[in-house]
Amino acid sequence: MSLLxxxxxxxxxxxxxxxxxxxxxxxxxxxxxxLLAACTLVLALGTGSYGLTPAEVLDTLxxxxxxxxxxxxxxxxxxxxxxxLLVGFGMGLxxxxxxxLTRNPLGSPDVIGFGNGASAGALVAIILFxxxxxxxxxxxxxxxxxxxxxxxxxxxxxxxxxxxLVLVGIGASAVLGSATSFLYVRADIGRAAQAASxxxxxxxxxxxTDVRIAALGLVPLVPLVLVYARRLxxxxxxDDTAAALGVPPERSRLVLLCAGTGLTAMAVAAAGxxxxxxxxxxxxxxxxxxxxxxxxxxxxxxxxxxVSAADLATQRLTGSALLPVGVVTGVAGGAxxxxxxxxxxxxxxx
Amino acid sequence: MFVGxxxxxxxxxxxxxxxxxxxxxxxxxxxxxxxxxxxxxxxxLHQVWSGLFAPTGTExxxxxxxxxxxxxxxxVAxxxxLGLGxxxxxxLTRNPLADPGLLGVNAGAAAAVVTAIxxxxxxxxxxxxWFALAGAAxxxxxxxxxxxxxxxxxxxxxxxGTAVNAALFGYVNGLQQWDLGTLDEMRYWAxxxxxxxxxxxxxxxxxxxxxxxxxxxxxxxxxxALALGDDHARALGTRVRRTRVLSVVAITLLCGGATALCxxxxxVGLMIxxxxxxxxxxxxRWLLPYCALYAPVLLLGSDVLGRIVAAPSEIxxxxxxxxxGGLLFIHLVRxxxxxxx
Numbered sequence: 001m002s003l004l005x006x007x008x009x010x011x012x013x014x015x016x017x018x019x020x021x022x023x024x025x026x027x028x029x030x031x032x033x034x035l036l037a038a039c040t041l042v043l044a045l046g047t048g049s050y051g052l053t054p055a056e057v058l059d060t061l062x063x064x065x066x067x068x069x070x071x072x073x074x075x076x077x078x079x080x081x082x083x084x085l086l087v088g089f090g091m092g093l094x095x096x097x098x099x100x101l102t103r104n105p106l107g108s109p110d111v112i113g114f115g116n117g118a119s120a121g122a123l124v125a126i127i128l129f130x131x132x133x134x135x136x137x138x139x140x141x142x143x144x145x146x147x148x149x150x151x152x153x154x155x156x157x158x159x160x161x162x163x164x165l166v167l168v169g170i171g172a173s174a175v176l177g178s179a180t181s182f183l184y185v186r187a188d189i190g191r192a193a194q195a196a197s198x199x200x201x202x203x204x205x206x207x208x209t210d211v212r213i214a215a216l217g218l219v220p221l222v223p224l225v226l227v228y229a230r231r232l233x234x235x236x237x238x239d240d241t242a243a244a245l246g247v248p249p250e251r252s253r254l255v256l257l258c259a260g261t262g263l264t265a266m267a268v269a270a271a272g273x274x275x276x277x278x279x280x281x282x283x284x285x286x287x288x289x290x291x292x293x294x295x296x297x298x299x300x301x302x303x304x305x306x307v308s309a310a311d312l313a314t315q316r317l318t319g320s321a322l323l324p325v326g327v328v329t330g331v332a333g334g335a336x337x338x339x340x341x342x343x344x345x346x347x348x349x350x
Numbered sequence: 351m352f353v354g355x356x357x358x359x360x361x362x363x364x365x366x367x368x369x370x371x372x373x374x375x376x377x378x379x380x381x382x383x384x385x386x387x388x389x390x391x392x393x394x395l396h397q398v399w400s401g402l403f404a405p406t407g408t409e410x411x412x413x414x415x416x417x418x419x420x421x422x423x424x425x426v427a428x429x430x431x432l433g434l435g436x437x438x439x440x441x442l443t444r445n446p447l448a449d450p451g452l453l454g455v456n457a458g459a460a461a462a463v464v465t466a467i468x469x470x471x472x473x474x475x476x477x478x479x480w481f482a483l484a485g486a487a488x489x490x491x492x493x494x495x496x497x498x499x500x501x502x503x504x505x506x507x508x509x510x511g512t513a514v515n516a517a518l519f520g521y522v523n524g525l526q527q528w529d530l531g532t533l534d535e536m537r538y539w540a541x542x543x544x545x546x547x548x549x550x551x552x553x554x555x556x557x558x559x560x561x562x563x564x565x566x567x568x569x570x571x572x573x574x575a576l577a578l579g580d581d582h583a584r585a586l587g588t589r590v591r592r593t594r595v596l597s598v599v600a601i602t603l604l605c606g607g608a609t610a611l612c613x614x615x616x617x618v619g620l621m622i623x624x625x626x627x628x629x630x631x632x633x634x635r636w637l638l639p640y641c642a643l644y645a646p647v648l649l650l651g652s653d654v655l656g657r658i659v660a661a662p663s664e665i666x667x668x669x670x671x672x673x674x675g676g677l678l679f680i681h682l683v684r685x686x687x688x689x690x691x
Contacts, residue, residue, distance in 0.1 A: 106509040111516060154680055163505045167683040170512050174617065174676030178669040181541060185665055275520050330520020337496065337517055
């Protein structure tokens with residue numbers, strides 16, 4: 001027995017014991033973003049040196065389509081496009097979690113060292129153990145979690161406050177960055193080249209293994225983060241308020257930090273450290289939904305759209321699949337910062 | 351209460367502080383000697399001496415005179431510039447986390463240089479030197495504004511600086527990927543190094559660095575008055591606005607010039623003022639000379655360390671300073687309420 005109620009800007013679904021409240025504008029935002037991401041996917045599959053109409057793309061995906069299209073679409077283009085979507089989704093979600101925890105629009109995982117930790121782990125795997133895809137992913141996850149643990153413990157003084165986490169993260173980021181450079185200098189030239197192309201964040205030559213890696217990371221972590229979304233909203237009100245309302249602040253923070261780090265590490269493992277997506281996606285989403293709180297799902301969909309669109313733009317603008325998507329998002333990140341500068345100045349929100 | 355001051359800081363009597371300056375001079379000479387002697391080819395100190403003052407044309411003489419001497423002198427000049435720049439920044443903004451590398455100034459200079467080389471095709475050093483200065487000034491302004499303008503707190507500034515750094519280094523890396531022809535020349539702009547710099551370049555930049563350093567030392571007194579707050583400083587006859595503007599000019603000259611010469615080197619300007627303040631107290635009249643003497647010691651020491659650890663190749667000095675500086679940064683954040691100023 002389900003019952004739909006109307007409460008102004010929000011709707012509520014009730015079935016027996018359970019109820020779910022949702023903001024209508026947020027739901028609509030997610031739907032539109034998902035639709036746009038799907039359009040980007042179809043475009044990415046249909047454009048390139050071998051062009052297909054959107055209808056042909058859909059046909060091919062359904063198992064039909066023009067002869068020869070099957071291999072190009074499902075074996076070459078689909079993995080890359082899917083990795084872009086999944087990685088962007090993870091990054092957007094992780095960014096929303098971190099920005100909410102640090103209460104700062106610049107407190108994203110790539111700024112405060114967690115991305116660097118994952119990169120360092122992955123480079124150790126590539127350079128010291130000559131690893132392939134899955135091992136590199138494992139290295140990234142280990143590196144990310146080890147960094148998160150170290151930063152958390154170093155920032156701990158009767159609880160972890162957002163700002164101390166941020167500052168310790170910046171320091172850790174510098175230390176890890178130089179450790180990576182050190183590895184890089186000592187590596188032989190072939191592996192150094194492999195590491196270099198990977199360091200900027202690239203979706204070139206992704207295959208189904210990478211899709212599986214990304215999906216494996218998302219499947220357990222996304223539900224976990226969504227379950228904790230309410231607590232995140234309460235944590236934003238301050239630890240005392242959250243504790244009074246029955247949310248253990250430190251434990252919730254730890255779980256959310258681990259989940260966010262896991263998402264970041266997964267994204268880094270699948271595509272390298274693509275800059276700025278985690279930072280920009282939650283802020284863009286927040287402005288569209290106009291809702292309070294961390295806006296987790298809209299941020300995740302925005303991230304997916306950003307990475308897909310950036311990768312599509314990278315491929316089409318340069319006419320080759322080789323320019324790393326990280327370059328595009330890096331430059332776009334600069335523009336985003338300038339915009340943030342204009343909007344938030346004096347508001348004291350940065 | 352000046353943040354970052356040691357409980358006993360500033361109590362040292364002038365003779366002791368002067369002795370500290372002399373010690374800095376001795377250490378600087380020792381670091382210079384090390385930097386000339388240590389490398390892939392170890393050269394005994396007496397041969398370094400004869401190579402400098404009585405060359406006979408041996409291979410070791412050539413190594414000392416043509417390779418290591420310019421590199422070492424560059425290290426001294428750039429180290430002093432970064433130390434002074436960091437000391438100025440920390441004093442001016444009363445922000446113990448200020449550092450030209452951390453707050454995006456060096457990255458701004460590097461990004462401007464890469465743009466000049468790659469996009470505008472400017473290859474002469476004098477040509478892109480001006481871009482470095484402009485980039486340094488622009489990035490410093492952008493970070494200050496992002497960090498909240500007049501309401502900037504150390505945390506916000508550090509975050510804003512990190513974000514601007516990420517954008518600028520992303521841009522630098524991107525241009526390098528785009529422009530593979532210049533990759534080898536430009537790899538250099540993503541991380542600072544003292545290698546491959548000849549004496550001509552140093553002589554070109556030296557006037558700027560000297561001007562910046564002179565200005566910085568001349569500003570020591572009014573900056574000390576500014577630490578009391580604007581109103582007190584005015585009552586003491588300090589021209590507040592002029593002091594601020596000239597400090598920014600000095601920071602730009604020092605950091606832009608240093609980056610044009612060696613690429614972005616971070617954390618030297620963070621570490622040295624802290625260490626110096628613990629010994630000589632917060633008075634800029636003592637602090638700035640200490641920074642100018644001890645920062646090159648750290649930079650040359652890091653450079654030598656990078657040659658020893660990674661022999662037979664070497665680690666760029668910017669990587670070594672980032673490693674050491676990152677650890678110190680974490681320690682500072684943990685130790686004191688660095689965010690309450």
